[in-house]
Amino acid sequence: MLKKKAGSIAGLLSVSMILAVSAGCGSSSKDASANDGKTEVKIAWRFSGENDITTKYLENDFIPEFEKANPNIKIKLSPITASEGDYYSKIALSMQSENTTPDIIAEDTFMLNADANAGYLTDLDSYVKDWPEWSNYTENLKAGAIAEDGKIYAIPGSSDSRGLWYNKNLFAKAGLPADWQPKSWQEVIDAAEKIKETSPNAIPLGMTVAKASGEAVSMQTFEMLLYGTEDTLYDSETKKWNVNSQGIMDSLKFIDEVYNEKKLAPSMSIAINSNFSSVMFQDKFVNDAAGIILDGFWNTSNWKENGPAPVANMTERFGFTAMPTENGQGAGKVTMSGGWTWAIPAKTKDKEAAWTVVKALGGAEQQAKRAIADGNLTVRQDSAENAEYQAQPFIKEATEFLNNAHFRPANDNYPNVSVEIQNMVESVATGSKTPEAAAEDFAKNVTRIVGEENITK
Amino acid sequence: MEIADSRVKVKRLSDTKKSLLFLIPSLILLLIFFIGPMVLTFIFSFTNLALTGAAAKHTEFVGFENFTRMFEDPEFRTSVWNTIVFVFFSAILGQCLLGFLIAFMMKEKNVTFRRIVGLIIIAAWVTPEVVVGFCWVAFLSDNGTANWLIGLLGFKPVAWLFSFPMVSVIIANVWRGTAFSMMVFQSALDEIPKEVEEAAHMDGATRWRIVTSITIPMVKGTIATNLMLVTLSTLGVFTLIYTMTGGGPGVETTTLPIFMFKQAFVSYQLGYGTAISLVLLAIGAIASLIYMKILKTKV
Incomplete structure (x- = not known):
């Protein structure tokens, strides 16, 4: 008797569940008619x-x-x-x-x-x-x-467009010019080292490296470096990917130098945080605790009157200068757009x-x-x-x-290649792989994604 | 006699039919929401199904390509190893052992004491996973409580989630999950008749002997069930790890669920992702079989 009752209750319950589900499906049609034509x-x-x-x-x-x-x-x-x-x-x-x-x-x-x-x-x-x-x-x-x-x-x-944000207060302390224009990667590192000496508690140079930041790692960091070397990521003429280039090696070595060798970068708990950009631009940079950040123009919206971290005199406090090419080659400046x-x-x-x-x-x-x-x-x-x-x-x-802008490869594999770039950059910045090993894995993975025939030999 | 028998049969038959009739709605629901997706998962794991790009428009069967790729992928091997480490330390050693210890120590203690301690432990368990994740991120952050505590002892702050990522997520998961094992064991331990243990005590058995020869054998079935439940639920832990480390740094805390999510929704390769989920399912099934075999119990 008891069993029977339990059975029918279960039956009723399931029927009511089905009803609830179908009612849920039907509700969307209601909204559409509610807009008076x-x-x-x-x-x-x-x-x-x-x-x-x-x-x-x-x-x-x-x-x-x-x-x-x-x-x-x-x-x-x-x-x-x-x-x-x-x-x-x-x-x-x-x-x-x-x-x-x-x-x-x-x-x-x-x-x-x-x-x-x-x-x-x-x-x-x-x-x-x-x-x-x-x-x-x-x-x-x-x-x-x-x-x-x-x-x-x-x-x-x-x-x-992207470039180097720099903090003029920290620059003054380090004896660096207020209208800074580095001519090579080395000059960026030199400036960061001076900031490290004069303001030991500040972050000398920030670059987005955490996979959690997604596309920003590829575009704001890696491609800003790579397109300043002799190489590109993708050849739009031959439609082939350049995965074994010296440019990739040089870019990774720069990241390694900043994050590991010379320790000019933010601490790892900031660097691998998915809120890296907000921490840097809304907290560290405005509080004179970060010297140079490689990032996009849009960060001014952080400091506007109705933004999250208003800075009234931002043009006096900060500077925005072009990213130099590796050794000053070509036009001497580079940006990704x-x-x-x-x-x-x-x-x-x-x-x-x-x-x-x-x-x-x-x-x-x-x-x-x-x-x-x-x-x-x-x-x-x-x-x-x-x-x-x-x-x-x-x-x-x-x-x-x-004037010196590059664009990302117009190829439908780019999003997947970009994920591999993010893996590569993070592994070098965190020190879990050497630039050589990371570049080798990157070449292997991209070859798998785009196919052997689409790789520049 | 015979007539009565057949009457019973008729009645039984109609009972079966009746119950079938009542079962149909739930069967349909099961089909739609459980069996259907499982069959689809199986089919999709043999395709190049993608979220975007040309493969999203022209999905094709690719045979065992997803599986061969998986076994050649070093990141997959790392994820399997991470999953084993995570499950062993956080589920088996952490939650089960600690749960048992707490339940055992609380046995026959004052009711008020049991209630208060129980409540505190259960509070961790009823907290939503994502909240637990954020609590631990805050606790382990540069200026967090953990670093404040070791600072009192004169140590320098540690970037916990970067330097000890796996240990951190394991501890967080133990903290969150122990309550479940504790409750299961508590009810099992309460069922053991006092007389048996008292008799052993009278016979001169040591406390340790009583535990190993009487208490544990008597709750063996519960241990098996609990081990299986905890293992299966830990195999599927996603939110906690994802909120705490996102599987990083690098791939240090990438377990199979995180790896699956990344392949399916970050690299947009749904086919590959579903193939990984099938492997995860297989691992869960094998683990359950092993428990049943070792502990020789039917669950």
Whole structure:
């Protein structure tokens, strides 16, 4: 008797569970009808925390203006809370189904080829053709939005450049000039050594090396070094990867010298922390506890009035100078440039509405506002003439760096190769591998990923 | 007599049918949420399924490629070794042994004392894993409590998560998981009739002899069950390690679940990731079989 009762209770429970599950599936259709006939356009980007700049920009600057001009479209914010690495996986997963895909996504240029090849993105060629404003976009940044098949898959939203941030207070103490321009890697190390002598408690030279920081390790650290040697990572003519170059060795040796031999780098618990960048820029650097940091222009947004660590007189306190090439060869300076774009997923239902929003996001005034909010560079020539934009701190330096800019390989294997770069750099910086051993493993792993036939012998 | 028998049979049959009818909903749920994904995992592990890139569009069967690659991958071998070390020290030695010791020492103690000590230990167990992870990161950080304590003794601060990453995650997992073993053993030890131990004591057996010859044999079944449960749950620990070290520095704390996650979601190779998860499943199954064999108990 008791058993029977238990059985029927279990039965009832399972039935109610099924009901609950199916009810859960049905709830999404409810939201759509609640917009009084307006088309809803969902925008997704990486939400970085309570000070997230994109959120503020969209909510305060973009949406009110856009919805006034386009009463038929309602913008729904759908931020993705994730670390930088997880963002790309989450967005790829969501784009696989019509039910979960956002209508517009923020896409880092380095993922564009991979996502385009995966069939996740809408080919925008036919849209761009009838859009006169496309001609105002900076020519070499358009390349970042075009995939290997020659089609446009995204509209550039922001661009950036990288260089050496330096702390003028610590520099003065070390007897270094306030308008510093190192001419070779050696001069960077020399300056760091002077800071170590005069301010023993400060971190002389910081470079992102922790795998936890993802793409930043590849681009802000390794490629900034590698593209200052005689070598590149990828030959866009022959479409082959250069994995056995002297440049890789030299770059790794520089990292080894800074982190292990001369101990000019942050302590390991800071270096391998996934919050490395916030610790360095929001705490150490503003408190005169870090001398030089190799990183991006966008870090000014940390110090702006509404940023996480406001610094009123940042141009007096800090300097931003170009990264020198290894021995001063070539133009003597080097930077990597990338940036974010807006793309429309292939499974977006109302592509016309999404395109209307992307066009508005890409307007001259909006692009200037976005760049100012992000602390980044604009992608349109006409936006660059905006007076407020030009008055941004360090904008002159950052724009100048672009004269010697390199871009990441436009190849859909790049994201995987980048993970191998991160492994390699971290293992050298933590001292778990010698530069030689790390470079050898890197060559082996990249060969496996891209195939023997795509490697420069 | 015969008529009565067949009546019983009819009734039984309809009972079976009835229970089947009631079982169907849960069977369907099991099929959808357990068996389905398992079958899919098995199939995907033989493909080049990827999260992005050309392979995401054209997924193909690649035979045993994922498995051959895995066994050639030094990082995989390191992860297997790390998993064994992590499970042995944190689950078997740490949680089971410590859990047993605490339960044994609390046996027949004052009820209030048992409650207070029990509550403190269980508090660690009911705390969400990610919170435990952050507590330990704070505790072991440069300016954390651990370094403050050793500073009182005149030692220099240590970068725990960098210098002793595996030891740190093992201690954190022992801290978190011991309560479970303790509770299991407590209930088993309470079941042992007092008379048996008293009789042995009267016969002149030492305390140690009583423990090894009476207490442990009498809770053998519980030990086996507990060992298996703790081993299986520790094999799958992800959150704690991921929040504390992210598998690093290098690959020093990369256990199989972390390795699987990295391959599937950081390197975007879902096929390879599912193949690793199959191996993890196999290791769990083998471990369970070994326990059952050694302790000769049915669980």
